[in-house]
Amino acid sequence: MHTTLRPLAFCALGLAGCAGAVYSFTSAFRNPAVGSDLGEPLVIALLSNWLTASYVLCGLFAWWRRPESRFGALMVAVGFANFISTLSWTTNDFTFTLGQAFDLLPPVLFLHLFLAFPTGRLSGPVERAFVVSAYAAAVVLQAVRLPFGGFGPNNLLEFAAHEGAALISLRVALLTMSAYCLVGAATLLLRRRGTLRPLRPMFVLLLDAFALGLVMIACLFVSASFGGPAVQEIRWATFATLGAAPIVFLAALLNVRLARSAVGDLMLELRAEPAPADLRESLARALRDPSLELAYWLPDFGVYVDLEGKPVELPDLQGRSTTLIDRHGDHIAALIHDPALDDEPELLEGVEAAAGIALENARLDAELRARLEELRGSRARIVEAAQSERQLLERNLHDGAQQRLIALSLQLSMLKGRVDGDPDVKEGIDQARREIAASLAELREIARGLHPAVVSGHGLAVALEQLAARAPLPVDLDVEVDGRLPEPLEVAAYYVVSESLTNVAKHSQAKKARVAVVRTGDELVLEVVDDGVGGADSERGSGLRGLADRVEALDGRLRVWTPLGGGTRVKAEIPCA
Numbered sequence: 001m002h003t004t005l006r007p008l009a010f011c012a013l014g015l016a017g018c019a020g021a022v023y024s025f026t027s028a029f030r031n032p033a034v035g036s037d038l039g040e041p042l043v044i045a046l047l048s049n050w051l052t053a054s055y056v057l058c059g060l061f062a063w064w065r066r067p068e069s070r071f072g073a074l075m076v077a078v079g080f081a082n083f084i085s086t087l088s089w090t091t092n093d094f095t096f097t098l099g100q101a102f103d104l105l106p107p108v109l110f111l112h113l114f115l116a117f118p119t120g121r122l123s124g125p126v127e128r129a130f131v132v133s134a135y136a137a138a139v140v141l142q143a144v145r146l147p148f149g150g151f152g153p154n155n156l157l158e159f160a161a162h163e164g165a166a167l168i169s170l171r172v173a174l175l176t177m178s179a180y181c182l183v184g185a186a187t188l189l190l191r192r193r194g195t196l197r198p199l200r201p202m203f204v205l206l207l208d209a210f211a212l213g214l215v216m217i218a219c220l221f222v223s224a225s226f227g228g229p230a231v232q233e234i235r236w237a238t239f240a241t242l243g244a245a246p247i248v249f250l251a252a253l254l255n256v257r258l259a260r261s262a263v264g265d266l267m268l269e270l271r272a273e274p275a276p277a278d279l280r281e282s283l284a285r286a287l288r289d290p291s292l293e294l295a296y297w298l299p300d301f302g303v304y305v306d307l308e309g310k311p312v313e314l315p316d317l318q319g320r321s322t323t324l325i326d327r328h329g330d331h332i333a334a335l336i337h338d339p340a341l342d343d344e345p346e347l348l349e350g351v352e353a354a355a356g357i358a359l360e361n362a363r364l365d366a367e368l369r370a371r372l373e374e375l376r377g378s379r380a381r382i383v384e385a386a387q388s389e390r391q392l393l394e395r396n397l398h399d400g401a402q403q404r405l406i407a408l409s410l411q412l413s414m415l416k417g418r419v420d421g422d423p424d425v426k427e428g429i430d431q432a433r434r435e436i437a438a439s440l441a442e443l444r445e446i447a448r449g450l451h452p453a454v455v456s457g458h459g460l461a462v463a464l465e466q467l468a469a470r471a472p473l474p475v476d477l478d479v480e481v482d483g484r485l486p487e488p489l490e491v492a493a494y495y496v497v498s499e500s501l502t503n504v505a506k507h508s509q510a511k512k513a514r515v516a517v518v519r520t521g522d523e524l525v526l527e528v529v530d531d532g533v534g535g536a537d538s539e540r541g542s543g544l545r546g547l548a549d550r551v552e553a554l555d556g557r558l559r560v561w562t563p564l565g566g567g568t569r570v571k572a573e574i575p576c577a
Helices: 002-030 031-038 039-067 070-088 094-102 105-115 124-146 163-194 201-225 231-271 276-287 339-343 347-354 356-418 423-452 453-457 461-468 486-510 543-553
Strands: 293-298 301-305 321-327 330-337 475-480 513-520 522-531 556-562 567-574
Touching: 002 039, 031 513, 039 231, 070 094, 070 105, 070 330, 070 356, 105 124, 105 163, 105 321, 105 356, 124 163, 124 522, 163 201, 163 301, 163 339, 201 231, 276 293, 276 330, 276 522, 293 356, 321 339, 321 347, 321 356, 330 347, 330 356, 347 356, 356 423, 453 461, 453 486, 461 475, 461 486, 486 522, 486 543, 486 567, 543 556, 543 567
Parallel strands: 475 513
Antiparallel strands: 293 301, 293 330, 321 330, 513 522, 522 567, 556 567
16 A cells, blocks of 8 residues: 555645646736736746746655654645735635635745655754744735735725735735744754764755745745835845745755765775774765764673773764664664764665675774773783882882881990990991891882882982982983973883893993983973993893883883993883873
C-alpha cells in the first residue's frame, strides 16, 4: 500500500499545484482590476505563479527524499496557500472572497517555513508561540478588514463600507505582519551567527536567502501601507526573492547528492592509508563540514579521547550533533558535526562504511597514545613518590641519627673533662669522637644524596655551586637561570649534575669537567662534559637509566655521547613552561 499509493499522491499534488498556477495565470488577465491594483499583470502573474509551482514541486521533491522531515510538506503548504491567495484575481464572488480571506496567510507560512529550516520543526516553545501568534494575527486582522470594504464589488463579507476604517485596518494589518517578518529575519541571522562552529556553506546561504525574503516582505508591506514610491517594483523584487529561495534549497539538495559522490573520493583517499592525523581532514571534505571533530572510544578507560589520547567530552550544546560509529558490533568512535548533516543519514552512513577501517586504526593509535600518556603519568608519580620517600629519609636522618651522634660526641667531650691522669682513656675518647665525626660526615653525605635540602632551601644555582666545590676535580660551572624553577625540575637537574660528576670522578680518569645550565625560552638545558677516556655504558648499572627516568618523567630528554678516548657529554633538556 505504501509503495503504490504514495507515488500517485505525490503526482496528484504536483499536478494540482501546476494546474493552480495555470489557473491563477489566466485569472490575472481575465480580471482588469489586477492590472490596475498590482501593476503589469504579466510580470506579477509570472512571479506569483512561479512561487506556487516552485514551492509545490520543490517541496514534493524534498518530501519524497526526506519523508521524516516536515520541511518538504511545509513548502507544499506554502505553495498552495499562495495559490489560494491569488484567487482574489478571479471575478467569482466566492473565490474572490476566499482569496482575500487568505491574503495574509502566505507571509506567515513563509515565516513558519523559514524558521523551521531544516527539520520542518520549530526549535522551541518561544518560536512556536511566536508563529502561532502570527497565524492568529493574520486571521483576526483580515477578518476585521473584510467587513469595512475596500476590496471591490466581489467581496461577500462587506457589510458596512467605511473608507477610513478600511485604510486604518489595512495599515495595522500590514505593519503587524511587517513586524513579525522582521523579528523572524532577526531570529534567522542570530541563529546563523550564534553557532559556536563554522556552518556548512549551503546552510549559511539558505539562512541568508530566507532572512532576505522576510525582509523584502516587510519592506513591501510598509511601502504598501503608506502608499510609498515604487510599490510595484518592490512587489516584483519581493516575489523574485521569495521565488529564489526554492532554487537555493534545490541547489542544497543537489549539493548533497554531489557530496555523496565525495564518498567515492574518500574511499580512494583511504586506499592510500592516510595518517590518523589526516583522517579528520578527509572526512571533513567528504561531509562538506569544516567543523567536523573526531572522538575515539576507549572501552578500557571508559572515555572518549582525541587523537593525542586526551579525554574529550561529547558536546551537549545546541548547534552540534553527534553520530556514533560502530564496527562489527563494537563502538569505536563518534563524529561531532554540523546538525544539518542529521538530514543526510545516507551520506553519514556512506562515510561511516567507507572509513570504518581507518577509524578503527585511528582509534588504536589514540588508545596507544592514551596508554603512553597514562604510562608517562604513572612514571612521574613513581618518581615523585620516590622523591618524597627520599626526602622523608633525609629528614629522619637529620633529625634522628645525626642529632643523636652529635649529642653522643658532646657527652664524650664532657666525660673526657672528668677523667684525670689516664692518657689511654682520653685517647680512647678522642678516637671515639673522631669515629663519630666520620660517621656524621658519612650520614650527611648519604642524606645529601637522598635529598638535596640545599636545593629546596636556596635554589639550583647555590646547590650546584656547592656541588662543584666538593667535586674531586676542577669543575667549570656556568649557570644562567634567573629566579627559582619548580622544585621537581630543580631536583632533577641537581641529580643529573651530581650523578654525572660522580661518574666522572669514578670512571672517566678526567682532569676537569664543565657544567653548563641555561634556560632558553620554555626549556632548561644542562650539559656535563669531561675530558676523560669516554666509553661509558648507559645500559650497565642504574645511574644513567635512573637519571633518564627522572628527566623523562618531566617530559624531558636525556642524551649521552661517550666515544672512546673522546670524553663523555651528558645533555638534558627539560620543559619548564
